Amino acid sequence: MYEKDGEKYFVVDSHGHFWDASRENWREGREEFAKGWIDCFYGYHQLAPPETHWDYEKFLKPTPEDLERDIFTEGHVDVLIHQSTYLKEWYVNGFNTTEQNAATIEKFGDKIIVNGRFDPREGDAGLKQLEADAKKYNFKGIKVYTAEWNGDSRGWKLTDPACYDFLQAAQELGVKNIHAHKGPTIWPLNKDAFSADDVDHCATAHQGLNFIIHHSAIPRIADICYKAVQEPNVYAGLSVVVGALMHARPKFFAKVMGELLFWVGEDRMLFGGDYNIWTPKWQVEGLVDWQMPDDPAFSDYPRMTTASRKKILGLNAARLYDIPVPAECQLPEVAAEAAEQDPAKPGEQLVAGS
Amino acid sequence: MSDTVAGVWAALGTVMDPELDEPVTDCGFVESYTVSDDGVATVVLRLPTFFCAPNFAFLMVADAYDAVMEVDGVRHAVVTLQENQTAEAINKGVAAQSGFVKAFEGEATAELDELRTEFLSKAAIAGQDRVAQPLVDDGAGPDELAAMTLGQVPPSVDLDRLRDRRMKLGLPTGDDAPLLMHPDGSRVTTAQVPLHLRRARLRRVGIETNGHICREIMKTKSAAGAS
Numbered sequence: 263m264y265e266k267d268g269e270k271y272f273v274v275d276s277h278g279h280f281w282d283a284s285r286e287n288w289r290e291g292r293e294e295f296a297k298g299w300i301d302c303f304y305g306y307h308q309l310a311p312p313e314t315h316w317d318y319e320k321f322l323k324p325t326p327e328d329l330e331r332d333i334f335t336e337g338h339v340d341v342l343i344h345q346s347t348y349l350k351e352w353y354v355n356g357f358n359t360t361e362q363n364a365a366t367i368e369k370f371g372d373k374i375i376v377n378g379r380f381d382p383r384e385g386d387a388g389l390k391q392l393e394a395d396a397k398k399y400n401f402k403g404i405k406v407y408t409a410e411w412n413g414d415s416r417g418w419k420l421t422d423p424a425c426y427d428f429l430q431a432a433q434e435l436g437v438k439n440i441h442a443h444k445g446p447t448i449w450p451l452n453k454d455a456f457s458a459d460d461v462d463h464c465a466t467a468h469q470g471l472n473f474i475i476h477h478s479a480i481p482r483i484a485d486i487c488y489k490a491v492q493e494p495n496v497y498a499g500l501s502v503v504v505g506a507l508m509h510a511r512p513k514f515f516a517k518v519m520g521e522l523l524f525w526v527g528e529d530r531m532l533f534g535g536d537y538n539i540w541t542p543k544w545q546v547e548g549l550v551d552w553q554m555p556d557d558p559a560f561s562d563y564p565r566m567t568t569a570s571r572k573k574i575l576g577l578n579a580a581r582l583y584d585i586p587v588p589a590e591c592q593l594p595e596v597a598a599e600a601a602e603q604d605p606a607k608p609g610e611q612l613v614a615g616s
Numbered sequence: 617m618s619d620t621v622a623g624v625w626a627a628l629g630t631v632m633d634p635e636l637d638e639p640v641t642d643c644g645f646v647e648s649y650t651v652s653d654d655g656v657a658t659v660v661l662r663l664p665t666f667f668c669a670p671n672f673a674f675l676m677v678a679d680a681y682d683a684v685m686e687v688d689g690v691r692h693a694v695v696t697l698q699e700n701q702t703a704e705a706i707n708k709g710v711a712a713q714s715g716f717v718k719a720f721e722g723e724a725t726a727e728l729d730e731l732r733t734e735f736l737s738k739a740a741i742a743g744q745d746r747v748a749q750p751l752v753d754d755g756a757g758p759d760e761l762a763a764m765t766l767g768q769v770p771p772s773v774d775l776d777r778l779r780d781r782r783m784k785l786g787l788p789t790g791d792d793a794p795l796l797m798h799p800d801g802s803r804v805t806t807a808q809v810p811l812h813l814r815r816a817r818l819r820r821v822g823i824e825t826n827g828h829i830c831r832e833i834m835k836t837k838s839a840a841g842a843s
Binding site: 306483518524525558609 | 738810815817821822824825826832833
């Protein structure tokens, strides 16, 4: 929990990892890819305030003590949701698998939620694995990485028929939330793997699931904004948005936040710190202090209120994951009712009125 | 600097990062460029590793090759890409003039013209915000903006850019062409102006944000000695 000026913020970090990118884990013959991947992350890491930078060697593999300090002791986070990313083509034991992430549950209990993953290209074996994992870890969320390599394949789409089989199976196993990496691309060779075009079809076809688009589809923010206006079950994840822009490019951070607040709305934006690309402390504190600039160029963007900050930092994710929120951190009921009447999404009204 | 070397730099200034919609020279993507006494231009491009996908990289290297070959005094051009994981395939493909699909046989299915068109189309939308925003700031309303033609807009670099993107897309660029235009070339009605301008700005914010992240990554990469 984070407290500032008498307000208490319940913080759910919707995008964490507990990864192993150590040299010992680089797959033989694929070292350049394993290194390239983590080097790319290390590049993003540099966009944080300098005092939060880690040494490269340490960045490769955090310890449980690092995670405890950075997330819970100093980072103000009440619940961390791990997004499992396998990348077994490059990392022998995977980059951050469900098992790796779940190891942190033993230490931190209910403060950690581990999301699973699936890859529709794995067919029946993949379905069986999903079922076993979902039962073992009680998944409520799944991370999908459509640009992941698999043999000769360089990616897949959310609209692939096999993916629909997996989504149905996941839903039957109790999964409510699908987290899709539709952000900065790593290496898909086919332009389709860049596009977030598959999200709206998939979201329309699966009304019982929520689709959280990580990194708000940077650099294709417009795509996610349009989809969120059309599809009530599409959410914007703020990982990378805050981490890469708030410190390094504050003016553009304000613009991106303005667009997201306008089109997606504060009820469907989820804070994500993307540990350990970035630590959450400066991001949480910065978001609570942040306001749309008074500059006329920003005057027609929605402004942040204490309620919007509380929703974005934790209440929205708590709703999606049925996480109990202490009464002192909840919004006053009057405000909650008002939020239901007013979707806080002016973009929808503009589209409806045109 | 000889005229030919200056010509090569100028030519590279016409090569765009398709998604950022900015010249590779402004993005810091040109590592080096030289011209030998016998007219061989050698250009090395570098892109933010991983961040830049192969199809974009291919477009930029191929466009740079075409642009440099047009320069007076250049007899032959060698344009290569440094430090990208797929650099070898791209370099060979461009050198052989074989196209993207051939360079990535078995891995890519589509040539890149469609991708280029898609990004040009986005740039043509974003460009309308660049040109129209100052007019809005000066008090122009929906009626006025819907009726406004390119010829009525004060000259600016942004207006030239907008015309250029439209020309490449085969859209009207003359003085009588409307300033606000849908991607299919149709006119934006007064009622559509507020939503259209919001969308144009959204496209611009997306493109420019990406450019900022890209440049920031390049900067840290250079500072780290391209480790």
